[in-house]
Amino acid sequence: MGLSTLDTNHTHTKNFAAKWLVFTDLDGTLLDRRYDLRAAGEAMDTLHGHGCICVPASSKTHLEMMELNRFRKFPSPYVFENGAGLCWPSALEPEHFGRNADEICDLLDHIGVVHDFSYRTFRHIDAKELQAITGLSESAAGFAKQRTGSMPLLWEDSPQALESFSEALGFIGLQVVQGGRFHTVLDKSCNKSLGMRKIAEHFMRPENAPILISCGDAKNDLEMLALADIAVLFPKTDGSYLKFNHPVVHYATASGHEHWLGAMQQILGIEESFSEHSRLRTETLTLE
Numbered sequence: 693m694g695l696s697t698l699d700t701n702h703t704h705t706k707n708f709a710a711k712w713l714v715f716t717d718l719d720g721t722l723l724d725r726r727y728d729l730r731a732a733g734e735a736m737d738t739l740h741g742h743g744c745i746c747v748p749a750s751s752k753t754h755l756e757m758m759e760l761n762r763f764r765k766f767p768s769p770y771v772f773e774n775g776a777g778l779c780w781p782s783a784l785e786p787e788h789f790g791r792n793a794d795e796i797c798d799l800l801d802h803i804g805v806v807h808d809f810s811y812r813t814f815r816h817i818d819a820k821e822l823q824a825i826t827g828l829s830e831s832a833a834g835f836a837k838q839r840t841g842s843m844p845l846l847w848e849d850s851p852q853a854l855e856s857f858s859e860a861l862g863f864i865g866l867q868v869v870q871g872g873r874f875h876t877v878l879d880k881s882c883n884k885s886l887g888m889r890k891i892a893e894h895f896m897r898p899e900n901a902p903i904l905i906s907c908g909d910a911k912n913d914l915e916m917l918a919l920a921d922i923a924v925l926f927p928k929t930d931g932s933y934l935k936f937n938h939p940v941v942h943y944a945t946a947s948g949h950e951h952w953l954g955a956m957q958q959i960l961g962i963e964e965s966f967s968e969h970s971r972l973r974t975e976t977l978t979l980e
Contacts, residue, residue, distance in 0.1 A: 700752040710895045710902040711743030717908040718750040721926045724948035733763030735949040740766045749884045755835040771887030774860040776841025790879025793839035810849040843879035885915035
């Protein structure tokens, strides 16, 4: 889809004249199993001096994204809960879209009983179990449970049941998206590209159209990747990549801040190093 389809006459623009806008997923992309928020923040800040604004777009909550921004010299806006909200660094409150998490969870409790699906939502997974599943710290697990516009769940049923579950959700205006470990249910109108579009339009000027880059590894990144001028795919845990058609696709070698920054430096043509791993390059495929 790309940048050219966005409104370049948007009246609410920011002062920073961005050359590049990088929208990036976190888990399995910028972050790996080390969950190093400080290094992730430093990697994004490294690109700021080159006219690049890095915008995290994740299934994580507002509180989790705020924590990441605390490790950055140049805090950016961010998209949280798979597009159920976004927040600007200077904003007193985030913007919310779609139904709230309590309503969604109540509906999920009802659907699970009526249709006899087997799953557990974050409402029924305590912080200790969430720590064990994800490796998060106690405080981080607490932040992850503070949902405002979506509800993650552990699917414990068959793939066939998941299809029926998705169909049942569609009838009531909800959707289920697959991330790394969890499936997340949210309003059908929400996805990461919704927040991406709203943020990108703030930086669009007739004389300056930043190039959009999107980074991701999972199905919940697809709309965001499709909207970008350049899509950067990161491998899934089994080493495979999403099946995705786009005019310009880069394939990163692995997740984690070093590999993420190496891919960005190659695309932006930046030679400076971040660490001994930053020279890792991406395989580039241009689809006809």
